Structures are given as structure tokens and as C-alpha cells.
Amino acid sequence: MRGATHAKWAVCAVAVALAATACGGGGGSGGSGGDGSGVVRSSWGDPQNPLEPANTNEVQGGKVMDMLFRGLKRYNSKTGAAEDMLADKIETTDSINFKITVKDGWTFSNGEKVTAQSFVDAWNYGANLKNNQKNAYFFGQIDGYDKVHPDSGTPSATNLSGLKVTGPLTFSVKLNQKFSLWPDTLGYAAFAPLPKAFFDNHSAWVSKPIGNGPYTIDNYTKGSQMSLRKWDAYPGTDKAQNGGVDLKVYTDNNTAYTDLTAGNLDLVDDVPASQLKNVNADLSGRYINTPAGIIQTLAFPFYDPAWNKADSDKVRKGLSMAINRKQITETIFQKTRTPATDWTSPVLGKDGGFQDGLCGDSCDYNPTEAKKLVQEGGGIPGGQVKIGYNADTGSHKEWVDAVCNSINNALGNDKACVGLPTGTFADFRNKITQKKMTGPFRAGWQMDYPLIQNFLQPLYYTNASSNDGKWSNKEFDKLVDQANAESDRAKAVKIFQQAEGVVRDNMAAIPLWYQNGSAGYSDKVSNVALNPFSVPVYNEIKVK
């Protein structure tokens, strides 16, 4: 009897398992033969915030925004250049007042026309403090922002005074300071238009968002899957070249990768670091590793007097020279990072302000010079560098240890540098905002829009939103103001580069490396690419 139970159970288990695979096999991509009706099955992570354009500030929600919305501008998926999408004209004479004309013939997928009002309503909603939108600060340049989004207390106005609808398809924007490159920021998701349905029945909209992009949401089970389907009546030129995209939430990117190699998934846009060694063998070349608009730096606590002495810049430069970037990016990151030679990103391109080698000698590995500079600068404050990082995500420990190792070797001192982990990301952020850092700490920056301004102003301008080290420099501030006021694009970029020179001369932060986007895909899909934000260009993927 005992033996029988055992055997019977085993047979049952195998039978059911086999039956399950039989039913489960071949699901997913419906159409075939390359008629454009096939569905792409892609990995996804659970978005952190409710899916609203002005509330989505991370990659996972951003993917959906990119498929669901089209704004006034759109960043070219290859070059990153801001190109007109819904904008017919954006005119200005003084870099403060802008007249915007929206193209005719665009609708939301529920049939509602996209008008100037759709934009103005959406922007007013996004800026209003009462709506808790995490991207509200994007509207900070528009006149009247301080009324709808005061630093403390309740808003005294509900609408931005700088926004005026002047016709069905035209509206005007008044900024609170000169910002010539402002139109180029309008490709960011926060500036997307919203249909009336958003305001009429907000909870219904959030559970199944309606937009004006090439896809519509067919089905959304929060936390597990979103099925997007091609919107046949999409008026734009960048129509979807597949039948739709199924975004599947994975608990772990390793599982997603395993599913890709087993043929149950078509696209993984986050290849786990542990699999990078096998990726070429597993996917026979169907692997993308391209630069993205992300740079990793080490910031310094300038509020700590020990790090802000007259000669401290020598110590910072010395430390920078003590880091063997090439070796670390090759061994630890398997070349998915590129050693940084400036404070922006290669995705900006030469015209956009990226300048290869701007950092100069200070970013080259040079142990002897490093040792000399640190000594000239009065040595390391407290005798030991403690590099702060959060230990819960992104395997930061490995590279921090490597950086420390490199510094220790260069300075010939075993105890010159150690890692200082903080348990959770939230606690790490907490310490930073409360100015509790006592040594350099990890600072990453992912661009919001491909402009050199975005790599400098939020990070190094006095009291800027992401100036975590609280660095302050009058000359830098002056140059940034000057660049923003400059109406000639090329000249503005030049002045921004001068400002970047100030960052370099003071070594306000040590640039480490540019981060690449990495993705792997199955043999069922083609034409897969990552845009400069390291998000897959879903609408261009073709299913075989």
C-alpha cells in the first residue's frame, strides 16, 4: 500500500506536469508570418507609482508612458534629438514667452480630440501640489508655479498663471526665467496631454489609462501583466509594427532571462549581471549593449568642513586619479559600463554637449600622481575615505569594493578606503537629504531629457533639486544662467561646457562611468533597439 501510494503519486505528478506543458505550450505571439499582427512578450517590473504621466519617474512606468502617449516633442530613438511630434510650431523671441501650436487631426484612443486644452489641463494637474505628482518640478519653470506648488503650506491657485489657451489648437506659455532650450524638454512624459476621462473619472482612468500613442491598453492586471494592443486608428507616423506588447511582471530578472532562453519570452531589457558572461552563447548575438543617458559619480559632502577646505579639490582629484575605471568596467561590469571622461553622457552627441576627454588627466588612472595630489591636499580627511552606498539594490557593493581596492593600491595604504553600506535605499536617501554623509557617496543620474543642461543644472547648481553634495559655486551658477538665456543653441551648449569646466576644475563630483542599457531578445522578433533612455523602442519591433 505504501509503495503503491508513492508510485501513484509520482505518476500523477508527472502526468499533470506534462498535461500542463501541453496546454501551456505555444501561447503568446498570436500572428505569424511577419504580417505585423504578432505580439511581443516582454519582461516588466511592477511600477512603483500609479500610472499617470506626471507621476511616473522610473523606467518601468516610463515604458508604458512611452507606448501610450505622444507629447509635443519626441526624442529620436537613435540620436536622442528632440523632434516635433504633436507640436506644429513652438515660437519665441525672448526665450521667456512661447507660442505653441498643436497639430490638427490628433485624437485620444477614445475618440476625443487632442487640443491645446488637453495640454494645459494636464500641466495644471501635474503642477498642483494637491495631486502629489512626483514630476511636478518639471513645471517649475512655468510662471505661477510657486502659487500652485508652494514650498510649504497650501496652494493659493489651481492653475499656472503662465499657461493660456489662445485657440482650439494654440496656447501660450510664459516662463519665470529665460530658458532657451525649454522646448526640448517637452518630450518628457510629464508633459503629455490628458483626455477629459482622466479628470472625470480618475480612478477608472488609472486602472486602465487612455492615451494618444500607438498602443491602447487591452487588459491590465496590476502587479502581474499589462497587455497593450496596436491602435489601428493611431494618427501618427510612428505606428506600431507589431500587433501589441504583453508586459509581464517578473519577480526576478534572472527568471525573466531563463524564460527568454526557454522561448517563453521575446524581450528582456535588463540582463542580469550574473548572466552577462553567457549572454552571447545563450542568445547567439541577439544581445544589445548600447550607451544610455546614465552616469555614475561619487558625490562629496560639501557641508562637511573636512571635505570643503581650500585644498580639498586636490584630494578629490587625487582620488579620481586613483580609480582604475577601465579595469573595473571590464571585470566587474563586463563592459556594460564605459569609463567616464566628462560629466554628461555620450548619448548627447558632440552637438548636444558631450565632450570626450573633458575631464582630462584627472580621470586617467595615475597612482603616482594620485598619491602626490592627495598629500598636497592635506591627506584624506580623517585618514580614511568611506564610500557610502545602499546595499539593497544594484549590486553596488562589488564596484564600491573595487574602487576602494584601486584607491588603496594607488595610495599604498590598506586602510585608505572602505565601503560604507546603508541597509536600504530609502535610508540611504534619508541620510543624504538630512546631510548626514561624512565621506564620498554613490550618486547616479539618469537623464530626464537629452540636454547637457539636465546633466549639470539639477546636480551642481546652488540648492538644485538633486545637488546631493550641496556644492555651490558662483561662477558655475552664473554660466548656467547665461547658457539658459542664450537663444542660439550651439552657443548655449558651449557655455554649458564652460560651466562643466568649472565642475572639472573643482572636481565637484568624481565621474565614474557611463551606464549602458542591455537587452536580450528571442529569434521570434527583430528590429529591437534601446533608445537613449535605455527603454526598448517597442513600436518598431517586428514579430516574425
Added chain:
Amino acid sequence: MGRYVIRRLLQMIPVFFGATLLIFLMVNVMGDPIAGLCGDKQCDPATAAQLEKEFGLDKPVWQQYLTYMGNVFTGDFGTAFNGQKVTELMAAAFPVTIRLTIVAILFEIVIGISLGVVTGLRRGRPIDTTVLLLTLVVISVPTFVTGLLLQLLLGVEWGIIKPAVSTEATFSELIVPGLVLASVSLAYVTRLTRTSIAENRRADYVRTAIAKGLPRRRVIVRHLLRNSLIPVVTFIGTDVGALMGGAIVTERIFNIHGVGYQLYQGIVRQNTQTVVGFVTVLVLVFLAANLIVDLLYAVLDPRIRYA
């Protein structure tokens, strides 16, 4: 019996409050959740303050705890950061994990106890040694190794199963993950049963039963097994709670969107409401399972009486 149950239920109250308070404090120690919510960028102070107010994080911890517990008794477990009700998350996650736990427990009961009886009756024979060795291997290999190995072999190399469980997470999809989840406990159940059976086999009542001329099967099932099951039932009972809460590793490997996954997300995102809500329910499951185990003692061994 009735009075015993009531007394046990009353004892649960302080345990319940103590456990939730501890979790509440622990989650709060991890730092400001709003700071993590805005990603690498700093939240603008006004929005951060507004969010804190909305989630009640601007109040002192004891007040947060009281408000929270007050809401819990009205069935309101709060809202997760992504705007979903925690009860909604529970409704999605618990059925999946319960199914997974049922599969795992079934494996433990059917395979674990059968193997335990077989080896207990044949102590020292080759089958006993083999099973002992096997259970030793299972106990010493970490779950994630077993999980990843089975996933790779069955899912990728041989294509018998899908490496990732779908959203529906049906029973048939959960067989392999359930086995992985059960593996270590299964080995313990086998060993516990084996020892218990081997010990009781020499007991007087078994000898009496055999001497009475009862059929071997009846002796084993009605007399020997029933008395030997007490430690095993205790173990399986407490294991119900452990399996539900401890499925994080298995759920991650097989892409199961259950309790473990939601807890992990809650912790990574510092979402007090999610973490405390799920743990509260898990504490209740633990307590209920323990009560049931104690009541089962009486069923298994009438000698144990409750005042």
C-alpha cells in the same frame, strides 16, 4: 475543550498585538519611505510633505500604530504606494500562496510520511540508509539551488515545465515549485516519522495489537502510525505558517506573484502598509495553525485531555 479553545483564543490577543507592533517598529526603523519613493532624485519637499500626510507618516509612530490597528479592525489595511488597496494586493497574493502551500503540504504528508513509515519499519536496511542519505542531501542543499537546478533542467533543458509560472498560477503549474518549497520540510517530516515509528514499534500496545492477531496493516495504520504522528503533526502545523511566509525564495525563482513576492516588494519599497498588513495576516495564520495542531493532539491521542 470549549473552555480550552476560548482560553487559547484569548492568549492570541497579546501575541497578535505584540507581533504587529514589533513589525511596525522594525519597518519604521528602515528610514523614511518617501525618500526612497522618488528614486535617485530628491523629492521636492512640498510633495514629500504632502505624501507623508496622505500616508499618515508625519505623525509619531505610536499614533500611526494606533490608527493603523483601528483601521485594521474595520477591514481597512491601508493603501500601497502604487495606489492599490493592500486588501486588493492580499486578494491577489494569498490565493496563489495558499495553493502553493497546499501543494507543498501535500508533498510533505504523502511523500514525507510514507517514506518515514517505510524507513521506520525497516530500520538499518538498505532502503533506510538510502532515504536517510537522500534526506541529508536535501536538508543540506539550500532551496534556491534546488529551485534553480530544477528550473534549468525541467524548464530550459528538457522543456517539461515552463520556467516561470503564469499569472493564473494553477495547481498544475505549482507542482514543481511546491516540491521545491516542500523539499527541506519533507526531509524533516520523513526523519521525524521514521524516528517516531521506530520508537513506538517496540511499545507495549503495538506488541499487544500484534499478539491480538490484528492484521499488520491495521496495526501499522491505526495503532502505530496514529500515535507516532503527534510530533509530525506539530511540525507540519507550524510549517504551514513558515511555508506561507517563507516562500520568498521559491516565489522569486519561479515568478510566483504570491505573499512572498508582495512582502519583498513591500520591504524594498519601504511600504509600511503592505508589510505590516501581510505580516498581520501571516501572524493570524500562524496562531490558527498552532491552535489546530493542539486540538489535533486530542484527536490523535485520546489520553491527552483538555481542561
